[in-house]
Amino acid sequence: MLRIIKRRARALLRPETSLHRGQILPEKNLRFGGVHFLDDEAFLSAGESDARRLMEWCGLTRESALLDIGCGTGRLPIGILSVLGLIRRYQGIDVNETAVDWCARHITPLHPSFRFLRINVQNERYNPSGKAVEENFRLPVPEHSFDLIHLYSVFSHMRSPDIQAYLREFARLITPKGSVFLTAFVEDNVSGEEENPADGGRQWKGALHCVRFSKTFFTAMISRAGLVIARESHGTETDGQSAFVLRKA
Numbered sequence: 001m002l003r004i005i006k007r008r009a010r011a012l013l014r015p016e017t018s019l020h021r022g023q024i025l026p027e028k029n030l031r032f033g034g035v036h037f038l039d040d041e042a043f044l045s046a047g048e049s050d051a052r053r054l055m056e057w058c059g060l061t062r063e064s065a066l067l068d069i070g071c072g073t074g075r076l077p078i079g080i081l082s083v084l085g086l087i088r089r090y091q092g093i094d095v096n097e098t099a100v101d102w103c104a105r106h107i108t109p110l111h112p113s114f115r116f117l118r119i120n121v122q123n124e125r126y127n128p129s130g131k132a133v134e135e136n137f138r139l140p141v142p143e144h145s146f147d148l149i150h151l152y153s154v155f156s157h158m159r160s161p162d163i164q165a166y167l168r169e170f171a172r173l174i175t176p177k178g179s180v181f182l183t184a185f186v187e188d189n190v191s192g193e194e195e196n197p198a199d200g201g202r203q204w205k206g207a208l209h210c211v212r213f214s215k216t217f218f219t220a221m222i223s224r225a226g227l228v229i230a231r232e233s234h235g236t237e238t239d240g241q242s243a244f245v246l247r248k249a
Contacts, residue, residue, distance in 0.1 A: 050079055071116065074106075092116040159193070226249050
């Protein structure tokens with residue numbers, strides 16, 4: 001609570017928002033995902049592109065209920081509002097208290113069906129002091145309550161036991177015809193699971209900067225959760241991640 005009070009006090013001296021093409025955006029220092037998002041048009045157009053892809057690949061409509069894991073400071077919901085407008089239900093979840101607080105103060109008051117929740121789940125990179133993900137892990141939302149679950153560049157910073165727990169939750173949370181859109185580092189002919197791999201021409205630094213899986217290993221995790229890969233786009237996403245659409249087996 002004290003941290004929130006301090007942030008809001010700083011906000012009186014430093015603006016937290018900017019306006020671009022009629023959409024309220026987080027100020028540049030609050031944006032995640034790379035330095036290119038310091039540009040207002042790049043940030044907004046990326047969110048719009050993600051929204052359009054969910055419409056095309058996963059059937060996102062104004063009647064949809066969507067769970068966005070790793071929502072950050074709202075790039076996807078801002079993109080949805082710009083492209084599609086209000087949807088029936090949007091629930092953003094993140095471990096970052098600052099991000100959730102910004103969204104709750106700048107998006108929800110104008111669009112009440114867009115809600116945001118902070119969860120204190122452990123991640124060595126983004127929330128090392130959080131609560132460890134255990135076998136009975138549950139997200140605080142009802143079962144079969146979402147037509148679509150979205151997570152971009154989330155599994156790229158998680159190890160397989162945590163990913164397996166989340167995949168089981170996705171099978172519980174999506175409707176029978178629901179889908180999951182996610183990105184991850186997945187390649188053929190590599191080790192089953194490797195943190196910060198030395199090959200590939202990039203220098204990954206720090207805990208969980210990049211967690212890469214072999215296609216066989218990743219597919220097996222999905223299958224154990226009762227899900228199947230319905231669509232895949234290899235190497236097309238940030239830093240060479242692949243995009244996947246999952247559905248119930």
